[in-house]
Amino acid sequence: MIPFNMPLYLGTEIKYIKAAITKNHQIGGDGPFTKACSDWLCQNAQIPGAFLTNSGTAALEMTALLAGIKPGDEVIMPAFTFVTTANAFALRGATIVFVDIRPDTLNIDETLIEAAITSRTKMMVPVHYGGIGCEMDAIMAIARRHDLLVVEDAAQGVMASYKNKALGSIGDLGCYSFHETKNYTMGEGGALLINREDLIEQATIIRDKGTNRHDFLAGRVDKYSWVDLGSSYLPSELNAAHLLAQLEAAEMVNQQRLNLWQHYYERLKPLVAAGYIELPVVPNHCQHNGHLFYIKTASQQERNDLIHWLKQHQICTAFHYTPLHETPGGQKFGRFHGADRFTSNESLRLLRLPLYFSLSEPELEQVVAEIVAFYKR
Ligand SMILES: *Cc1c(COP(=O)(O)O)cnc(C)c1O
Numbered sequence: 001m002i003p004f005n006m007p008l009y010l011g012t013e014i015k016y017i018k019a020a021i022t023k024n025h026q027i028g029g030d031g032p033f034t035k036a037c038s039d040w041l042c043q044n045a046q047i048p049g050a051f052l053t054n055s056g057t058a059a060l061e062m063t064a065l066l067a068g069i070k071p072g073d074e075v076i077m078p079a080f081t082f083v084t085t086a087n088a089f090a091l092r093g094a095t096i097v098f099v100d101i102r103p104d105t106l107n108i109d110e111t112l113i114e115a116a117i118t119s120r121t122k123m124m125v126p127v128h129y130g131g132i133g134c135e136m137d138a139i140m141a142i143a144r145r146h147d148l149l150v151v152e153d154a155a156q157g158v159m160a161s162y163k164n165k166a167l168g169s170i171g172d173l174g175c176y177s178f179h180e181t182k183n184y185t186m187g188e189g190g191a192l193l194i195n196r197e198d199l200i201e202q203a204t205i206i207r208d209k210g211t212n213r214h215d216f217l218a219g220r221v222d223k224y225s226w227v228d229l230g231s232s233y234l235p236s237e238l239n240a241a242h243l244l245a246q247l248e249a250a251e252m253v254n255q256q257r258l259n260l261w262q263h264y265y266e267r268l269k270p271l272v273a274a275g276y277i278e279l280p281v282v283p284n285h286c287q288h289n290g291h292l293f294y295i296k297t298a299s300q301q302e303r304n305d306l307i308h309w310l311k312q313h314q315i316c317t318a319f320h321y322t323p324l325h326e327t328p329g330g331q332k333f334g335r336f337h338g339a340d341r342f343t344s345n346e347s348l349r350l351l352r353l354p355l356y357f358s359l360s361e362p363e364l365e366q367v368v369a370e371i372v373a374f375y376k377r
Pocket of ligand 1: 055056057058081082084085127153176178179188189190
């Protein structure tokens with residue numbers, strides 16, 4: 001069986017985890033491994049602040065607190081995304097305003113955003129699907145015109161860029177995920193990227209239970225106390241140790257994923273020429289990271305038949321999001337602005353193929369061969 005995903009494991013992680021336990025004697029949060037990961041993230045994305053969190057979801061929830069989201073505020077995002085992109089803001093009482101996606105990148109259609117803005121709109125959350133960047137220049141220009149905050153959901157975007165700027169580093173805030181399904185992992189984990197010096201101190205407090213313990217540990221105050229709203233968003237050093245080993249090898253891992261992605265692309269191109277399927281589109285100014293590879297079939301029925309065919313031939317594939325405006329949560333906490341021209345239709349045709357660091361060339365060839373066989377029947 002070729003699985004759909006295998007979590008990245010390089011072999012060096014275990015040494016670092018052991019060092020956290022037996023050398024540093026620190027397995028709680030914010031030790032040397034967490035610091036090394038944060039430094040790597042700041043350097044890699046060229047931003048003033050980065051905080052490891054216990055999930056990508058936690059990083060999104062931190063942005064809602066940082067933005068002071070209150071009941072009645074509106075947050076604009078695509079409906080073609082993971083639940084927590086929306087839930088993080090609904091949790092603070094916001095109304096989620098969904099906007100349609102572009103059919104090429106499946107990212108939010110930047111030309112539809114402005115019409116969805118009202119006097120209650122507080123922020124926009126562009127999602128970089130598959131590590132392929134949204135049209136950030138247009139999005140940032142809208143944000144400036146309407147004085148809105150931009151939070152990039154770059155959960156899938158580590159090591160990817162837009163016009164040579166790291167995804168997650170362009171808006172006011174950015175979120176990464178290090179879940180085991182992502183390119184780099186700590187099991188469960190994520191990071192908050194901060195592009196604004198003025199938000200760093202408050203983020204420190206929010207992440208550490210609403211306390212100024214950070215000032216206490218640094219010797220700036222002689223006791224720490226509750227100073228604002230917060231929660232416990234910091235991960236254990238064990239998880240950070242696992243992640244650091246992978247971040248140190250990020251160039252090599254990224255290149256391997258890009259090779260596999262390109263290999264799929266080249267081998268499946270004939271099926272595009274024959275009119276059977278469509279392949280992902282990467283705009284020229286975007287450098288992606290091979291996070292996922294999808295094909296688009298002609299219809300939902302054809303996609304489901306293909307999933308079944310591949311499963312019979314020992315290959316696991318996956319569709320992706322149920323558009324959020326079609327879910328009970330999305331109906332309770334959000335509304336779709338304008339027409340759903342592409343969100344539902346594109347998601348019904350989408351099929352993700354196995355793509356992970358340890359996927360071998362023969363395995364990839366087998367996936368391609370079975371897709372070709374399906375269409376040649
Ligand atoms: C993975 C993901 C998240 C959530 O990350 P977790 O670490 O699983 O909480 C949020 N948004 C998108 C687009 C994701 O892909």
